[in-house]
Amino acid sequence: MSMNLTLRIWRQANPGTPGRLVEYAAQGISPDMSFLEMLDVVNEQLIRKGEEPVAFDSDCREGICGTCGCMVNGVAHGPDAAATVCQLHMRRFKNGDTITIEPWRAAAFPVVKDLVVDRSALDRIVRAGGYISMNVGAAPDANAMPVAKGLADEAFDAAACIQCGACVAACKNASAALFTAAKISHLNLLPQGQAERGRRAVAMVDQMDVEGFGACSNEGECEAVCPKEISISNIARMNREYLRARLVAR
Amino acid sequence: MPSRLSFFSSTVGSKILIGLTGLLLFGFLIGHLAGNLTLLVGAESFNSYAHKLEGLVPVLYLAEVGLVAIFVLHVVRTLLNVWRNTVARPTRYSDKRRAYHTSRKSWSSTTMPLTGLFILAFVVLHIRTFKFGAFYRDPTTGERDLFRLVAEVYQNPLYVGFYVAAMILIGMHLNHGISSAAQSLGLSNQRYGRGLVLGGRMLAVVIAGGFAVLPLYMYVAY
Known part of the structure; x- marks a missing residue:
């Protein structure tokens, strides 16, 4: 059973230009996917359409390296306790949900691009x-x-x-x-x-x-x-x- | 240990100052409440307490100046920190929610600067109403009959309502303030951190509730 979601993702080309939230449809998402795998699927679709993929940081994808991280519906790393965003799974969401994804926000963490910040x-x-x-x-x-x-x-x-x-x-x-x-x-x-x-x-x-x-x-x-x-x-x-x-x- | 920053302008030192002055003000509230509870005993008891307090002249002035200084330090350092904290996040989140799990974020904690500013305004009004209010003389003792003024003020249900509402806001400020001050001063660890939050909440209820009972009692009894 796959899910269809609406994503509101912060897009910002570089530190100098102002960013904004852009809406994307994420279709055919498996509940077994991790949150970052879901973003990978969305990026594949964007690349196929000739659009710029969403930039986000990730490395180990098992919650031990500290590279990934973004705000998911207003909570850092999303709704799960004791988990990084790469450990979050799509089964945590319902079909038809709208998910807002923003970068960490702090004067000391300037946005590099989209969801990537300089830490x-x-x-x-x-x-x-x-x-x-x-x-x-x-x-x-x-x-x-x-x-x-x-x-x-x-x-x-x-x-x-x-x-x-x-x-x-x-x-x-x-x-x-x-x-x-x-x-x-x-x-x-x-x-x-x-x-x-x-x-x-x-x-x-x-x-x-x-x-x-x-x-x-x-x-x-x-x-x-x-x-x-x-x-x-x-x-x-x-x-x-x-x-x-x-x-x-x- | 040399530092590039003065102690009280550092994020840690400033919070130690705010916590320490906050706890001192909380200590004043305990004394103030203890004294005011003589209202429940009666006019004679309250007036004699007030008279004795007024009689401690040199010490009283020192205490008053000290109290004002503590208050000013608490407020000014907090306002400077509120400014610094606002600058630390120039772009706000379009969607930000409370992270449940172990978070201590509450109505009390998020409104601290607002309840604080309200308390500042309330204290000015409160001193004007009572300390610099109508001066009645007790015909038998010839001393100030402060009890009569208190009883008169609390005949107005609007004032009673305002006072009780103010005590709720002070209670909210203490609800976060007491345990937060202890944490800032480093008086917390993993074993009793949660207990401290609960203890702070209980003390806030006792102090705010104790003060709120007085106008209600005066309204009903006199």
Whole structure:
């Protein structure tokens, strides 16, 4: 049983020209298709008609790389919890539905083309402090540095961030607080991250602000759309780390 | 740790300031409510409480100046953040919906700046009505009979209705504000984050409900 849908897709030729929503008919869509496969089918039809296909980012198509992402009916990555848009399936929609598809919107995420946005601002936040400095040499023994089970779990949960940018897209303030908090938590919880703990928190928050992201209003929309279900308790930790670093650390 | 930004202009530092001043204002509300509950005991009790408070002269002025400063910091820093947050998303979504799942987004959270501005206007009006309202003198003690003014004001059902509505808006502001402030100050973790939201909601109901009971009681009883 196939579905016929109406798509309203944001089309924008390049960063310089204004975009608009364009309506397309998606016909003969199988409910077993993933959302991106559905867009592939629509693009095949557009190419056959000699029109420009819809540009969108994707890579692994199994929810682990963080490349894909768009607003589906007003929700980042669409209606499913703990899933990227490539993990969304068409069986989630009904025959005859109208689906609005928009790019992530933030001053810090300029649209490159259609649904593709430039998320390099997130890379620059990581570059500011999302690393540990150590001398290279032989790989250290894996068990040389003990890590308590609870801390290892919390650090791992934060490290699950795939940098897709859905948190920024969902936030009414286009804040990157959850992303930055996850990256700070991931390293600041672990013994390897202690040497640069304070410097990391301040440098990464600084970069987040320089990029033009908004402030956190604690609504938790980010946590709700995060495909990796990263908790906003990480934002509370980021604020503690930042406060401590600005007040105490040198 | 050196930074390119001043603490209070950073997104994190500004929210710590807003949260801290917000919690201090919430603390004031608790004290204010506790004092006002003497209205339920009677005229003598309320007037003697008001008189004692007015008698703490140097300390009272300090507290008043401090309170105004906290209020101004809370409002100004928030307005600056509202501006920054608007600039952070120049193009709006044509379709944006609440992401259910674990989202804490609510009527309270989305209307924070609006309920906040309303509270600002309400506070000005409230101080004019009572602190700078009609000065009645109690013939027996010779001191200000504030109770008489309160009882008179709350004889007007329109004013009672306005006051109760204002308390609902303050309750909404607190509903998001209390737990949000705690989160901004870093006083939350995965274990009790949800409990904090529930606790904030309960406190908001208690405070707003406590204040709303007073005009209703005064209207019915006097």
